[in-house]
Amino acid sequence: MMNQIIWKKKKQYTPEKLPTQIIVEILSRLPIKTLFHCLLVCKDWFFSISDPYFAKLHLSRSPISLLIKPIYRNHPESTQLRSIDLQCETQLKFSSKINFPILEHQTVTSCNGLLCLSCISNPIYVCNPILGEYITLPISTYDGKQPHRTITAFGFSPLTNQYKVIQFFVYRVFDPINQAKAMIYTIGEGSWRDIGIVPYYLINRSVNSFVNGALHWLTFTQNSPDFIRCFDFGSEQFRVVPEPPECGLPRKNFMGFVRVGVLRDSLSISDFSNPFHWDIWIMKDYGIKESWSKEFVIGNVTGMRGYGDYYETIMILKNGEILMLVNKGVLVLYSPKEGRVEKLNIDGININPAFYGTAHMPSFVSLKDVAKGESLKKLSR
Template identity: 35%
Template sequence: MEDLPSNIMVDILSRLPVKTIIHCRCVCKKWRNIVSESHFANIHLSRSPAGLMIWHQSEQLMTGYCKPGVLKWVEISDDDHRLLHDPVMSLDLSLAPVFQNVQIQQVGSVNGLLCLWKFGPEGDNTFICNPITREYMILPRQKYYREGYAIIVYGFGVGLQTKEYKVIRTFQGDIPPNQYGSTSRPSLLEAEVFTLGTGQWRSLGHVPYWLSGWDGPFLYGKAHWMVVDQDAPEKLCTFDFDKETFQLFPSPPSEAIEDSSIHFQSLAVLNGCLSQSDTYDSQFMIWVMKEYGMKKSWHKEVVTKLLGISVS
């Protein structure tokens, strides 16, 4: 095996299941270097079955914080799309000293890597975690607005052209802070970006739109968020990880239910398509963008009502 050309070894190892790959890292230094390369990760990812990362949050502690929880990666059956019972891996974040007695929020996922945001009394930190290898890196401490309250919105992705992995986060708040519960547009809308491998955050300056949500789902080289600004012609916004620019994005038709007392919205990636869910007190619906970037391709995929469910 040692005499085989490197490309042949990569081809062989990339066909092994994840659990075996983890053990291969311990065989020899050469194998460890091979399976640690990003090129190998991309090949193995293209040959691996679809999977789902499930985050089990733990109970709240007496201190008021929750345990970080457990990450489980479950593969999806190719035949009937069922979740396989035996998880590929399980990682208890509370076993890592750096994650103890803090709150953890998953704010991004790309090619098997997770972006985690840790926040607590001592400030916040951002981590990039590989749950399969149980490795993580701590990003340098970001600029922190102590002058006033700021909501932080994240995005994690990789450029389609540069192939660079980046973390984008926006600060949205007021200096001085508004009264609690204020719905006026924040006076502070700024962003920073971190390119993995550079060791530092870069300021992107002013963000043109008021964004909603903890994180922005990644698809086609862009992060996606909902826009809060009432006068915006579209209610979605993207961040291009290659160009590092924000831009409005076609949103699904607005169908407000007048007699509903609640309306929650969220974005996700469903079967490789951008999707938006709308939750009311009497109805739940999922919109799916069949052709990326085409406003007319938004299709109402699922509608759940009190009397039943309809799928179109």
């Protein structure tokens, strides 16, 4: 009898099911790879993770990953992308026809977990490799003329909550400022819009240069002291962004050794034109020239620099180490505290002859929520 009473009391105080809001809070802090397993736990979790609110919440908390794309077409992994979470030391492999429609020679740009795949000989695709969703943009032409080359960029407007693709048409090689026209495509509207002749087009571009609703690049000209240009996806306007105080006219002789990027969610400039050290600047208050701060001065660490080496600063990790891509073939970590550099050995990465590396945030943002009206396709798994 006593046992029965005790059992009833225990049953009476059994904790109830956690509220959905708390479950969502917990799930939104998990890495993508873990969430794949969570999708299979129960229907409630599946629908919670598939909800647009969850996708936005998880994206705001998701750590930045490294996206790797081999450069050469004949490489065994040329149709693969890798997303590497350096904090959790996990990898996601994205394969052509499973996570996205086609890769080949295409340029890959990332924004909020969505990828834009573009190539002059193929259609432009916008896809989410996590969900296997993609849309195909109609082929764009300008006046029926054959341009010398086309350049494509992908971005997001926080003001209008819209994703857009801009395509530049370059007709004359030796006049980069006034001889380009452009068209823009708002995802969900279904057609290209002509924005005419543009004051400057996208050149000398860092893959990771989208911040504050705008895409940034460098254009060095003899008749202008400014060299940081941007295109704002909200206003659809081009403008100049003030450069760091010490990166003026003398740096134009070393334009191949200055790169624009994004570090700590802020615009950054990496200047490695000096053979003895290189500087990393961060614009702490966007658009304000006086807010540029020289955050790092990295000396010529033994074994790190060679003549003509090319560096791309990708991200700053939580422990303060700086991840860089050297000569499009080697990943290195530099520790400012210890003043040392080490090669980053990731399974299957440094065996590639050459690759692009950029910051990427895998997400559950679904194209069916941001591309309404588009012909959405889903790849079979």
